[in-house]
Amino acid sequence: xxxxxxxxxxxxxxxxxxxxxxxxxxxxxxxxxxxxxxxxxxxxxxxxxxxxxxxxxxxxxxxxxxxxxxxxxxxxxxxxxxxxxxxxxxxxxxxxxxxxxxxxxxxxxxxxxxxxxxxxxxxxxxxxxxxxxxxxxxxxxxxxxxxxxxxxxxxxxxxxxxxxxxxxxxxxxxxxxxxxxxxxxxxxxxxxxxxxxxxxxxxxxxxxxxxxxxxxxxxxxxxxxxxxxxxxxxxxxxxxxxxxxxxxxxxxxxxxxxxxxxxxxxxxxxxxxxxxxxxxxxxxxxxxxxxxxxxxxxxxxxxxxxxxxxxxxxxxxxxxxxx
Amino acid sequence: xxxxxxxxxxxxxxxxxxxxxxxxxxxxxxxxxxxxxxxxxxxxxxxxxxxxxxxxxxxxxxxxxxxxxxxxxxxxxxxxxxxxxxxxxxxxxxxxxxxxxxxxxxxxxxxxxxxxxxxxxxxxxxxxxxxxxxxxxxxxxxxxxxxxxxxxxxxxxxxxxxxxxxxxxxxxxxxxxxxxxxxxxxxxxxxxxxxxxxxxxxxxxxxxxxxxxxxxxxxxxxxxxxxxxxxxxxxxxxxxxxxxxxxxxxxxxxxxxxxxxxxxxxxxx
Numbered sequence: 251x252x253x254x255x256x257x258x259x260x261x262x263x264x265x266x267x268x269x270x271x272x273x274x275x276x277x278x279x280x281x282x283x284x285x286x287x288x289x290x291x292x293x294x295x296x297x298x299x300x301x302x303x304x305x306x307x308x309x310x311x312x313x314x315x316x317x318x319x320x321x322x323x324x325x326x327x328x329x330x331x332x333x334x335x336x337x338x339x340x341x342x343x344x345x346x347x348x349x350x351x352x353x354x355x356x357x358x359x360x361x362x363x364x365x366x367x368x369x370x371x372x373x374x375x376x377x378x379x380x381x382x383x384x385x386x387x388x389x390x391x392x393x394x395x396x397x398x399x400x401x402x403x404x405x406x407x408x409x410x411x412x413x414x415x416x417x418x419x420x421x422x423x424x425x426x427x428x429x430x431x432x433x434x435x436x437x438x439x440x441x442x443x444x445x446x447x448x449x450x451x452x453x454x455x456x457x458x459x460x461x462x463x464x465x466x467x468x469x470x471x472x473x474x475x476x477x478x479x480x481x482x483x484x485x486x487x488x489x490x491x492x493x494x495x496x497x498x499x500x501x502x503x504x505x506x507x508x509x510x511x512x513x514x515x516x517x518x519x520x521x522x523x524x525x526x527x528x529x530x531x532x533x534x535x536x537x538x539x540x541x542x543x544x545x546x547x548x549x550x551x552x553x554x555x556x557x558x559x560x561x562x563x564x565x566x567x568x569x570x571x572x573x
Numbered sequence: 574x575x576x577x578x579x580x581x582x583x584x585x586x587x588x589x590x591x592x593x594x595x596x597x598x599x600x601x602x603x604x605x606x607x608x609x610x611x612x613x614x615x616x617x618x619x620x621x622x623x624x625x626x627x628x629x630x631x632x633x634x635x636x637x638x639x640x641x642x643x644x645x646x647x648x649x650x651x652x653x654x655x656x657x658x659x660x661x662x663x664x665x666x667x668x669x670x671x672x673x674x675x676x677x678x679x680x681x682x683x684x685x686x687x688x689x690x691x692x693x694x695x696x697x698x699x700x701x702x703x704x705x706x707x708x709x710x711x712x713x714x715x716x717x718x719x720x721x722x723x724x725x726x727x728x729x730x731x732x733x734x735x736x737x738x739x740x741x742x743x744x745x746x747x748x749x750x751x752x753x754x755x756x757x758x759x760x761x762x763x764x765x766x767x768x769x770x771x772x773x774x775x776x777x778x779x780x781x782x783x784x785x786x787x788x789x790x791x792x793x794x795x796x797x798x799x800x801x802x803x804x805x806x807x808x809x810x811x812x813x814x815x816x817x818x819x820x821x822x823x824x825x826x827x828x829x830x831x832x833x834x835x836x837x838x839x840x841x842x
Contacts, residue, residue, distance in 0.1 A: 329680060343669040360588045360674055362588060404673070
């Protein structure tokens with residue numbers, strides 16, 4: 251059995267915004283992250299993701315609960331824990347007074363490495379992240395994508411066992427996101443455990459071994475993508491478009507056998523069914539009775555997006571409760 | 574356990590050195606900014622009060638002598654506060670560059686100490702820049718006494734003064750926000766300097782007893798009075814013992830409070 255690299259039990263965090271008003275940003279989170287896995291931590295804005303990452307990385311202290319890295323409590327050993335973890339913040343916190351290379355060598359020295367090891371590591375990670383040509387440039391001249399790669403390279407210089415990535419691909423174009431993911435996957439293959447938060451649902455769906463969906467400071471569900479998809483009542487969707495759409499169609503469709511749920515999305519009818527092989531004959535028969543003609547019909551599997559929407563109430567944007 | 578402790582100490586020392594080196598490297602890259610920031614205020618004061626006004630006859634020829642220790646003390650204190658406080662508030666609030674250092678596997682107090690050490694080094698450089706300026710413009714009017722024993726005491730006082738300036742800088746840096754930096758000059762540094770016994774000895778303030786008591790809150794008073802006691806003992810000054818105690822108390826209070834605020838900012842709450 252793979253051992254847990256990170257474990258939390260009943261972690262809570264309250265913020266006092268005035269003497270009598272507190273916000274419970276995290277309300278008791280239990281997590282187990284296994285060594286070597288890519289673990290996704292998903293949730294809408296204000297769900298408590300950033301607060302949780304801050305606590306897991308010793309940057310904030312929990313109000314209560316315990317966090318263990320390699321079975322050792324990090325609250326009592328924050329200095330030791332920081333040696334084991336690498337953190338890539340959401341914002342650009344690179345050292346703008348230094349060049350890209352210096353960002354890496356100084357980071358290495360903050361971690362107690364000597365000059366020659368620091369230089370060796372800088373060479374290695376500049377090469378790995380394709381930044382060698384621009385290593386002597388000041389980071390203020392770096393594009394968003396390059397800065398992001400440098401941030402990950404810097405977090406890796408002391409060779410942590412677990413790397414925390416807070417929204418690593420936000421603001422990057424699709425091509426750059428793909429490159430970045432390739433590099434993150436390579437780090438994982440080499441043995442680094444990855445803990446990440448992201449807004450883009452297709453990324454964790456494709457890349458994460460396990461995912462936790464968090465909302466209102468609590469874990470709503472945890473498991474593999476497939477396991478999570480099982481949580482929605484029907485995870486196959488029949489999408490139908492008509493030449494003339496009428497809202498009545500939705501009410502009629504609800505009465506069809508097999509159909510668990512009906513959603514109208516911009517004149518498109520979405521029928522949620524349990525079976526991966528629904529009886530299309532019955533549906534076609536029903537469509538023939540309608541005062542319109544069929545334009546398109548297709549069957550698709552639900553995505554993590556659907557799970558996310560299902561589990562996080564509205565799934566949409568809520569008020570930002572944490573920075 | 575001891576081995577782990579030793580590694581921890583070695584790592585802390587390595588991280589501390591790297592953090593100090595990083596700050597000095599970044600400052601040195603903009604050395605003219607540093608020179609202007611440190612030298613301009615004392616230079617203008619020396620030029621006006623030490624050179625022009627005595628020549629016009631508006632202040633006596635004795636005045637430069639009265640002012641010299643104050644200018645040295647002021648330069649050390651202002652440079653040290655500035656060198657610690659401004660980068661600290663910027664690093665924390667604007668660029669958030671300090672986050673990488675706060676994630677180092679050392680006690681966050683090490684990061685605060687490194688910031689203060691840079692302030693101390695800058696304070697020394699501030700003092701060193703003022704000396705030749707003073708000698709060039711006021712050399713003829715200066716009547717300084719410096720024995721061997723005095724020289725040793727002078728180094729101790731300058732060291733304490735620079736530590737005091739860095740602790741004050743640490744505290745100020747954790748209090749002010751970047752948007753308030755512009756207000757820091759008229760709101761904090763100017764009262765500190767003008768009520769810091771730069772141009773006159775604290776003893777002569779007996780003519781305004783309330784002010785004489787109030788300025789005892791100002792650490793610059795003790796620094797300048799200690800320098801006066803060593804450099805110009807013939808002029809009125811506070812006792813060296815009391816002024817050194819004053820500096821030490823300011824270091825303890827500002828250092829304790831500054832460190833507490835720094836850790837609170839670093840670890841959040």
